[in-house]
Amino acid sequence: xxxxxxxTSYCPRCEQMRRFTKRAMESRPHLLAxxxxxxxxxxxxxxxxxRNAARLWHCCVxxxxxxxxxxYAEGYLAASMAGSAASSCTxxx
Numbered sequence: 681x682x683x684x685x686x687x688t689s690y691c692p693r694c695e696q697m698r699r700f701t702k703r704a705m706e707s708r709p710h711l712l713a714x715x716x717x718x719x720x721x722x723x724x725x726x727x728x729x730x731r732n733a734a735r736l737w738h739c740c741v742x743x744x745x746x747x748x749x750x751x752y753a754e755g756y757l758a759a760s761m762a763g764s765a766a767s768s769c770t771x772x773x
Contacts, residue, residue: 682706682732689749691739700737700749705729 682703691698705728713721736745 687737687749689737689746691742691744691746693742693744694739698742699740700746701740702735702737703732705732 682705685702685704687700687702688697689700690696691700710721710725710728714725736747737749738745
């Protein structure tokens, strides 16, 4: 029950603005499970959410790991990397 999140930030290894990816947890299935189990799934969900928050961001080009990313304008990724080879993150775990 995960999906990928994407963001743009500066990669120190590439020395350029790059696309970063991170696995993120979907909350809808966990919310449904919590409701159906009358709150019992809430505790495991909190443990999973905390573990998910500790996951690292990965540069889509070089694979460099980062804990946090600096925020940038949302339109930057679409305007600067649309159609480029650097925008592919399919090879990352």
